[in-house]
Amino acid sequence: SSCVSFNLLPLCDNFDFLFQDYTATIFLRQRWTDERLCFDGNKSLSLDGRLVEMLWVPDTFIVDSKKSFLHDVTVENRLIRIYPNGTVLYAIRITTTVSCSMDLTKYPMDKQTCTLQLESWGYNINDVMFYWTRGNDSVRGLDTLQLAQYTVEDHFTSVTEAVYETGRYPKLVFHFELKRNILYFILETYVPSILLVVLSWVSFWISQSSVPARICIGVTTVLTMTTLMMGARTSLPNANCFIKAIDVYLGICFSFIFGALLEYAVTHFCTLHQLSSKELPKTDSNKSKQSSIDRKRERNQHRVCSSAMSVMKRLFCIFDCFHVKNPYHIDNYARFSFPLSFIIINVLYWVYYLYF
Numbered sequence: 001s002s003c004v005s006f007n008l009l010p011l012c013d014n015f016d017f018l019f020q021d022y023t024a025t026i027f028l029r030q031r032w033t034d035e036r037l038c039f040d041g042n043k044s045l046s047l048d049g050r051l052v053e054m055l056w057v058p059d060t061f062i063v064d065s066k067k068s069f070l071h072d073v074t075v076e077n078r079l080i081r082i083y084p085n086g087t088v089l090y091a092i093r094i095t096t097t098v099s100c101s102m103d104l105t106k107y108p109m110d111k112q113t114c115t116l117q118l119e120s121w122g123y124n125i126n127d128v129m130f131y132w133t134r135g136n137d138s139v140r141g142l143d144t145l146q147l148a149q150y151t152v153e154d155h156f157t158s159v160t161e162a163v164y165e166t167g168r169y170p171k172l173v174f175h176f177e178l179k180r181n182i183l184y185f186i187l188e189t190y191v192p193s194i195l196l197v198v199l200s201w202v203s204f205w206i207s208q209s210s211v212p213a214r215i216c217i218g219v220t221t222v223l224t225m226t227t228l229m230m231g232a233r234t235s236l237p238n239a240n241c242f243i244k245a246i247d248v249y250l251g252i253c254f255s256f257i258f259g260a261l262l263e264y265a266v267t268h269f270c271t272l273h274q275l276s277s278k279e280l281p282k283t284d285s286n287k288s289k290q291s292s293i294d295r296k297r298e299r300n301q302h303r304v305c306s307s308a309m310s311v312m313k314r315l316f317c318i319f320d321c322f323h324v325k326n327p328y329h330i331d332n333y334a335r336f337s338f339p340l341s342f343i344i345i346n347v348l349y350w351v352y353y354l355y356f
Contacts, residue, residue: 004032004058005133005239006118008170011142015176017150021066021099022114029091031057031133038086049078058128063117063162063171068096107244108185109353111153116174119162123214130170139174150178189232189246193253196221196228197342200260204335208264208271208328218261225254245353252349256342263334270327295345 007029016023034056039045050055062068070092077093100114120128132138136156145152155176162171203214229250317347 003131004030004060005130005131006030006138007133008116010139010145013023013049015178017100017147019104020102023095023097024116025071025095026116027091027093029061029089030061031087031089032058033085033087035086037082037088039082039084041084041126044084044089045082047080047082049076049080052078052080052090055080055088058130059121059123061121062096062098062176064099064115065118066097066099068094070094104242106353107242107246108180108182109245110180112150112178112180114176114178114214117171118173118175119171120169124167125161125170128170130172131159132172142176147178149180149184151181153177153179155339162282185246190249192228194226196225197256200257200354201338202337203260203264204331208267208331211268212266214264218257218264222261225250227255229254247292249349252345256338260334260338261332263338264340267327267330270330274327304315 007027009029010024035265037055071094079089081089083089098114098116100112102110102114103111104110107148118130120130138157139155142152142155155174158175160171160173160174162169200218203217205216206217210215229247232246232250
């Protein structure tokens, strides 16, 4: 059996994360001892990378890799170095795309844990052993790694085994925890959404008689908010099946904007209803001098429609419960209730998604 040690060096200029996978360019260094390659001397011997076909090398592969390739400009990026005691250093430069199962329910305030797993393809634990050369320090370069959306919070290594029907195979796992940078999303989505909600409240201070102005503000803010929601969804083509935190917030903002538009519709309806009730024509004095025959006819009609009138009276009683004496007070209530409820919901939203 052989013991193979590993070093891993991610390249800072090529480490990109997409949804449910990431692409990284890494230096993979493997070291093992082959007694057949011992020679006299005190200096190491560097060989051409093309001679790797003549040596025994571990059959290491990357688990969950979707696409990988070895760099070959200007020649294949391989390094073979043999030491006098038979130790072989084999280093390659590869770019790989590895799947990473991400939970996007708290996007963009989410934290993700991804892994890079190295496993032996054909040699089981009786043939070869895998271990990290220096434990967690075997992976270097993450301190200077700069990502567009993430910050590497923690990383560590582990040694385990993969169990299949054909046997148990050695496996090395590199774990790294990522935290998404939320500042971009605050400036790109959250702040415009808040400003649109505040803009919809401007209609509460506009006179109810200015119908075009209030309707224009309401419709414009609704359409703009709809466009903003569609833009946020198109930026996540592979994650539309998730109900994300940003979707919840955009839905809240859209509800407040649409509610401000409905508030004016209710206010305008109540105003027209009040004006029509005041302008009802007074009963004509000639109607009080109806003949006895006409009165009997009306009584007969009331008797026939008594059942229908009873139902109508019940409905009118229900509507009277929602009767507004002064429709102009609706705007005064909205000026206070809409901002207060929006602030309360924002506090609950941010506390939940940041601390729970």
